[in-house]
Amino acid sequence: MSNVEGKARAITVLSPVRPGWPLWLHGLFFAGTHLTFSLKKLQQLSFIHYARWAIVERRWPGGDRPRGKRQRYRYLLFESNFNGSWDEYIDAFSEVVPTRIRLIWGSSYGFPGPLPVEPFKAYIRKNELPIDHYYSAYPAATTTEVISALEVARAFESFIARSRGLAGADFKRSYEDFLFEVQHHL
Amino acid sequence: MSDRAGQACALTVLAPIERGRQDLLRTLLQGLPTGAESPLARAPGTHFARWVVVPQLVYQGPPQKRDELDLAYLMFTSNFDGPLEPYLDALCGPMGEAADAIWGCCIGWPGLGDPASAKAYLLRNRLATSLFVAGYPQARLPEVLRALELRERVTRFAIGAQGQGAESLALAWRQEFGGP
Numbered sequence: 001m002s003n004v005e006g007k008a009r010a011i012t013v014l015s016p017v018r019p020g021w022p023l024w025l026h027g028l029f030f031a032g033t034h035l036t037f038s039l040k041k042l043q044q045l046s047f048i049h050y051a052r053w054a055i056v057e058r059r060w061p062g063g064d065r066p067r068g069k070r071q072r073y074r075y076l077l078f079e080s081n082f083n084g085s086w087d088e089y090i091d092a093f094s095e096v097v098p099t100r101i102r103l104i105w106g107s108s109y110g111f112p113g114p115l116p117v118e119p120f121k122a123y124i125r126k127n128e129l130p131i132d133h134y135y136s137a138y139p140a141a142t143t144t145e146v147i148s149a150l151e152v153a154r155a156f157e158s159f160i161a162r163s164r165g166l167a168g169a170d171f172k173r174s175y176e177d178f179l180f181e182v183q184h185h186l
Numbered sequence: 187m188s189d190r191a192g193q194a195c196a197l198t199v200l201a202p203i204e205r206g207r208q209d210l211l212r213t214l215l216q217g218l219p220t221g222a223e224s225p226l227a228r229a230p231g232t233h234f235a236r237w238v239v240v241p242q243l244v245y246q247g248p249p250q251k252r253d254e255l256d257l258a259y260l261m262f263t264s265n266f267d268g269p270l271e272p273y274l275d276a277l278c279g280p281m282g283e284a285a286d287a288i289w290g291c292c293i294g295w296p297g298l299g300d301p302a303s304a305k306a307y308l309l310r311n312r313l314a315t316s317l318f319v320a321g322y323p324q325a326r327l328p329e330v331l332r333a334l335e336l337r338e339r340v341t342r343f344a345i346g347a348q349g350q351g352a353e354s355l356a357l358a359w360r361q362e363f364g365g366p
């Protein structure tokens with residue numbers, strides 16, 4: 001079992017939602033999806049490739065049965081694909097987006113709050129599911145490296161277009177402009 | 187439902203495992219080859235994906251009341267290039283034997299001998315995503331892989347070309363990247 005694939009790490013957390021809170025969560029996630037500013041802080045966590053929240057309704061899926069057993073509670077599922085250590089990840093969540101974390105996991109039983117961070121880490125550990133198989137298509141790359149690579153590719157195309165037909169000193173000048181543009185992404 | 191961010195899509199499938207097959211499934215999943223040999227590498231457009239066995243629910247203590255599953259569940263999550271339909275085709279096609287062996291441990295899996303029913307099964311046991319965050323939502327997998335490779339080549343070139351004169355720089359560039 002492994003939650004690591006190269007530089008990529010995976011986390012999967014399932015927590016029981018207090019009665020009465022699912023409506024709040026639906027509203028919160030709706031706002032998160034449709035109001036750009038509310039997502040910005042999460043997107044600023046530059047070590048997240050992809051993350052999601054989902055609400056598991058009281059009737060779990062039933063395979064080929066119409067529905068599964070009716071559970072007492074709804075559950076909040078969180079999964080993330082990130083780079084860096086598990087501790088750094090939870091620290092960043094706790095320090096950079098504590099309000100959003102409180103708004104989301106405050107709906108779950110047992111949530112101690114994002115700060116101080118140690119009880120929050122203990123809560124995540126308790127509710128984290130071990131991963132049985134994990135796959136990343138580019139395990140050697142961090143999120144920042146992917147974003148940088150996409151920037152380099154964009155600038156490269158533009159450089160190729162504007163340097164067409166240039167030679168000697170003109171080409172060198174154009175190349176140096178390109179290098180200046182991408183230097184922080186190499 | 188918010189299964190999309192830009193072109194990126196999120197899929198979550200939660201299927202009940204047949205009683206008595208949980209250990210077998212775990213052994214199977216943990217024994218799968220990883221990296222480029224993973225069966226998930228055969229589903230085009232998959233950026234990140236995982237299989238997780240959910241054996242039971244975690245009790246948080248009072249005031250929560252105990253809540254237990256009657257069956258263990260297999261969770262599959264994937265972050266992939268949309269749209270969903272062709273991706274489901276890939277899961278039920280190129281992944282072939284592995285998909286059959288894995289979801290074959292779940293209640294009611296129809297088998298890939300009947301791809302339409304297998305797709306319907308995944309859809310029926312799918313969870314809606316409430317909030318999906320993507321670090322680079324517009325980038326499809328081939329674009330990411332090409333960009334990562336290009337970044338490495340440009341970095342290598344930039345280091346190697348330091349201090350070169352105009353003519354030799356243009357020549358070296360042509361040799362590495364073609365043109366101008």
